[in-house]
Amino acid sequence: MVTTNLITQMFARSPFKPMQEHIAKAQEAAAQLTPFMEAAMAEDWDKAAEIQQNIVRLENQADDMKRDIRQHLPGNLFLPVPRNDLLELLRMQDKVANRAKDIAGLMLGRKMLIPSQIQKEVLAFLTTAIQTTEQAVVALNELDELIATGFRGYEVDLVERLISKLDQLEQDNDEQERKLRNSLFAIERELYPIDVIFLYRIIDWIGDLANRAQQVGGRLQMLLAR
Template sequence: MPTTTNLLSSVFGRSPIGPIQKHIAKVHKCAEQLAPFFEATFENDWDKAESIQKDISKLEHEADAIKREIRLSLPKSLFLPVPRTDLLEIVTIQDKVANRAKDIAGIVIGRKMWIPEKLRTSFMSYVRRSVATSAQALRAMGELDELLETGFSGREVSLVEQLIEELDRIESETDACQIKIRQCLFSLEKNLPPVDVMFLYKIIDWIGDLADRASRVGSHLQLLLAR
């Protein structure tokens, strides 16, 4: 009779967590394309921007495919210190980061949105901090297999807690950036077309939402630690 370890290996390879980590790696690739995407729009290079937008859409579809594979393949009985439902919930949360990156690029391309020059420096800082939140979520999730191997105990728990604390700090910095850029836009909006202003605020909100969604990955991982 095959052992539990062999059964898991036959479905997932070395670790049942591997596909979940593969998923968030794909999700982060999707998010990190936003920085070069907006840089291309600043240069009015819409061909390049559209190419990157298509890359983001492709990566999001690939993340969806991994998500479906996990949902179909994750055994209903796993001898793990965490419930199957919690692992599936993490995948759902991760997936929302890629979805938001796709939404952001899609609406900018669809409207050929122009970011005012006076806003661009703070805007790019904001985008990069949001993407940094996704990168930190990736680092935290990169330790999940080690957590399982150690039974959620020992020094590995302290390491993951530190990674989550850093994730929270970066997300808070993103919130501060959002406040700053909204204030800057407010000072400019009377000289801009009202419809453009409305969509600019939407994009600002969505970039913040991407960081918030990435932060929730860490929050859910923290719940696993608490259990």
């Protein structure tokens, strides 16, 4: 009876649901970048500061969730997939929230102004990056179903399609980034050089949001391959 209860307790602490909750929290932080960017473009720095603090709060919550998952993650004997693979997947998820905090923190700290000539492109670029993080959440939400079906059958095909869509969104984001960089290059002589440097950094970090989300899909695909 003691052995049965111990095993039951270990499976009651299955990490898959907490990992799904963690990436949802990370994505929630990323989604806040849209109203933050709109506030920054309107030079409403009070509102931008409020949203930035919300992003920090969400990122801190994601960090707490990450630590809890790490502390309670069972050994390989009690997991259907290698423990190190789950830890690496968790690390990729966490970088989504971290990057969202980086973007808001830098823009608010410098009170960065996005040139009017590229504001629409920046918002479209950010929208696609956030859509990519949303798709990573959708894909990872199938993890428990994958486990339940033993990584076989229809569920595998479904997840493969979700990952393919994730890859396509990231590729679209890459193309938007290329065009946005060209647009900034065309006007950069009109701007202060230091402002141009930080604008390129923000563009790079927004693109990194989509990259991190795609990496989540990549780690999930590795689990499928096993």
